[in-house]
Amino acid sequence: MTRSARRTGLDPRALGELATQRLGSCEKALPDAAAGLTVAEFLATAPRLSSFLTPLLVLDGAALGANTARLATWCAEQGVDLAPHGKTTMAPALWERQLQAGAWGITVATPSQLRVAVAHGTPRVLLANALVDPVALTWLARALDGDPELDVVVWADSVETVAAMDAVLAPLAPRRPVDVVVELGAAGGRTGARTPETADAVAAAVAASPWVRLRGVGGYEGSLAHDASAAGLAAVRGYLADVAALHRRLVAAGAYVEAGEALVTAGGSAYFDDVVAALGPLADPDGGSGLPTRVLLRSGAYLVHDDGFYRGISPFSRSGGSPFTSAMHAWARVVSCPEPGLALLDAGKRDVPFDEGLPEPQLVADALGAPARPLPGAHVSAVNDQHAFLRTDPASAEQVRVGQVVRLGLSHPCTAFDKWRWIPVVADWSEPDPVVVDLVRTLF
Structure with missing residues (x-):
């Protein structure tokens, strides 16, 4: 394909092909209703987050947009250019966001x-x-x-x-x-x-x-x-x-x-x-x-940011100004409570990053999309291939139950995205049972 010298983004035809890909019945975490539909057809049904399986990685569209604009504006003010590291997400649709913002x-x-x-x-x-x-x-x-x-x-x-x-x-x-x-x-x-x-x-x-x-x-x-x-x-x-x-x-x-x-x-x-x-x-x-x-x-992690390593070390966090916002969280379900103060979640090394810090339990809800409440004092002590060990104070009234779901803050987007082929995007995850407005395709 010959590129126009004026074009600053990706090939619209290649991006369009992502929306016409047909979803199979074995796609990780996607609901049964998606099977046989193209991405565009599935999104047209306005699927709710509650229809997806756990474990699940979810992106916040508003945070992605704010982070993209923030660094693009800063680079322009500093008189430098941005060639963001695409290996962070390996998602052409997200690269397009960065290019359209001036990368x-x-x-x-x-x-x-x-x-x-x-x-x-x-x-x-x-x-x-x-x-x-x-x-x-x-x-x-x-x-x-x-x-x-x-x-x-x-x-x-x-x-x-x-x-x-x-x-x-x-x-x-x-x-x-x-x-x-x-x-x-x-x-x-x-x-x-x-x-x-x-x-x-x-x-x-x-x-x-x-x-x-x-x-x-x-x-x-x-x-x-x-x-x-x-x-x-x-x-x-x-x-x-x-x-x-x-x-x-x-x-x-x-x-x-x-x-x-x-x-x-x-x-x-x-x-x-x-x-x-x-x-x-x-x-x-x-x-x-x-x-x-x-x-x-070549900054790449800024787009998605995190609730771990980059939250602490990003210049915008260290400067005391307005930091980036994590645009990714995982939801994992409690599948076992074998002893006081210990719950096993259904997300492990094949679902969440662990190389720059273990997941951070933040919220608990009775179901995906249901009202959530904070989970103070809880922490993840280890992750296996398919499980996370959630530790709570046995004496606390804030105990989790089998079947509930826990929202996890994650550290290091570079090793989160490679575990997922399709990642749902919600416009605002503060809404109750938000509608999934996009599916981001990764190409690792």
């Missing part, structure tokens, strides 16, 4: 995710990883040759990475080079060149190759800290200063001679304020300093 493009992490993005007409895609898989690199080269409007940028952190790309691309002799960002890392981090000299050598290797083209510099600060302590923030800020220095060094060396526009990219959802403080001054969209330069944040 420059979508970031992905793997070749398979890249194929999903291209198949749905994503105008610009940043693969925040090296691409040395021969099958995937061959596919990308052919895709670039077949679509002059397709804009894909990948990463490289070593001379060996560039050599591996050249070995695949040279026999193909593609008409278009593959754009590359030099990734700078740091000791104790994840990928990325560990020294300035290595990063400079990567840029030189790219310049010497006819098959790849230097497009910018980038990295990921989130692997250097896991909190907002003084030591953690110092590590993040020192690293970001090194990323900025690498870009300035390449500009001075004339390394971007073919780029047209340089990209400088960093920024997860935990330290994007520090990224803007360090890299924002590099943004120069008009090229007044001689080279048009775009600074790209």
Whole structure:
């Protein structure tokens, strides 16, 4: 498919196909009434939340909209752009929300995710990883040759990475080079060149190759800290200063001679304020300093946010201002109360995230969609494959009963979405037994 240079969103035909997909009888948590209907036909019946099975992951449309608008406005005020990490949700319908709010493009992490993005007409895609898989690199080269409007940028952190790309691309002799960002890392981090000299050598290797083209510099600060302590923030800020220095060094060396526009990219959802403080001054969209330069944040978790790790570490939470709102919750049913103070819920590791903290019990109700009340003093002590261990004070009057449902706050959207193929969206989950207004399809 050839993209219009004016289009900023996904391919409407690809998005439309999501609504025409026919639902089967084995879809996780969907009611029997959905079987045999297309998504659009099912939604036209105005299904209520109470018709779904537990365990169930639910999204709040109002919170999704507010979070999207909040970061889009902030980025515009700061003079930076956003290429949100699509791997958080792997849901093209949610990517479209972000693109329509002004996002420059979508970031992905793997070749398979890249194929999903291209198949749905994503105008610009940043693969925040090296691409040395021969099958995937061959596919990308052919895709670039077949679509002059397709804009894909990948990463490289070593001379060996560039050599591996050249070995695949040279026999193909593609008409278009593959754009590359030099990734700078740091000791104790994840990928990325560990020294300035290595990063400079990567840029030189790219310049010497006819098959790849230097497009910018980038990295990921989130692997250097896991909190907002003084030591953690110092590590993040020192690293970001090194990323900025690498870009300035390449500009001075004339390394971007073919780029047209340089990209400088960093920024997860935990330290994007520090990224803007360090890299924002590099943004120069008009090229007044001689080279048009775009600074790209890759924050992804902000869209859905959470009631755990990101609730505590997000810059908007730490600043004391207006924080993001969690747009996801799970509902799980009490299936056993085998001893005082212990209840077993029907949601486990295959349903809810647990890598950044266990689910947080918040409300209890007699049924899905029924009035709910707080569940103070309760906590989840462990999760098995299909169960969560809900602990309450045996002496408290607030005890749960078999058959009731518990709303769980979740931590880490990146490992929540991958457990679900269809996720219902309600317009406002404060309404009694809310109508499901959308089904979000994930493509992991």
